[in-house]
Amino acid sequence: MTGNFTFEYYRFLIGLLQNKDYLFSSFDRDCTIKRVILRHDIDIDIYNSLNMAEIESQLGAFSTWFIQPNNDFYNMLSKQIVEIISEIHHLGGIIGLHIDGTMFSDHV
Numbered sequence: 001m002t003g004n005f006t007f008e009y010y011r012f013l014i015g016l017l018q019n020k021d022y023l024f025s026s027f028d029r030d031c032t033i034k035r036v037i038l039r040h041d042i043d044i045d046i047y048n049s050l051n052m053a054e055i056e057s058q059l060g061a062f063s064t065w066f067i068q069p070n071n072d073f074y075n076m077l078s079k080q081i082v083e084i085i086s087e088i089h090h091l092g093g094i095i096g097l098h099i100d101g102t103m104f105s106d107h108v
Contacts, residue, residue: 007052011059014059014061017061018060018061020034022034022036023036024038024060024061026062026064039064039066040052040065040066041066042065042066043071046073046074046085047084049084050084050087053088053092056092057091057092062091063094064094064095065093065094066096067085067095068100069097070100071100
C-alpha cells in the first residue's frame with residue numbers, strides 16, 4: 001500500500017484476513033492453527049483508535065491495544081481517555097501497556 005492509511009483500507013485488510021480463514025487471536029492463545037494477532041501501539045492518536053476498534057467490532061475482529069503511559073499526546077488517566085480505553089475494551093479489544101524503553105536509557 002502506498003499513500004495514507006484509511007479506515008476503508010483497514011476494513012479491506014480485516015476482510016482479506018477473514019476471507020483467508022484466519023482467526024483473530026491474542027498473545028496468550030495457542031497459535032497452532034491459522035491465526036492472526038492484531039496489535040496497535042497507541043503512541044500518538046488515541047482518538048482514532050476508537051474508530052478502528054469500532055471497525056473491528058463491526059467485522060467480528062479484535063486486537064490488542066497497547067496504551068503508552070508516558071507520552072506527550074494524551075494522559076491515559078484523564079477521564080476522557082479512560083472512557084475511550086473502556087469503550088475499546090467493551091468493543092472486544094484487549095488492553096495492555098506500551099512502555100517507551102528509551103525513557104530508561106540512562107538507567108539501564
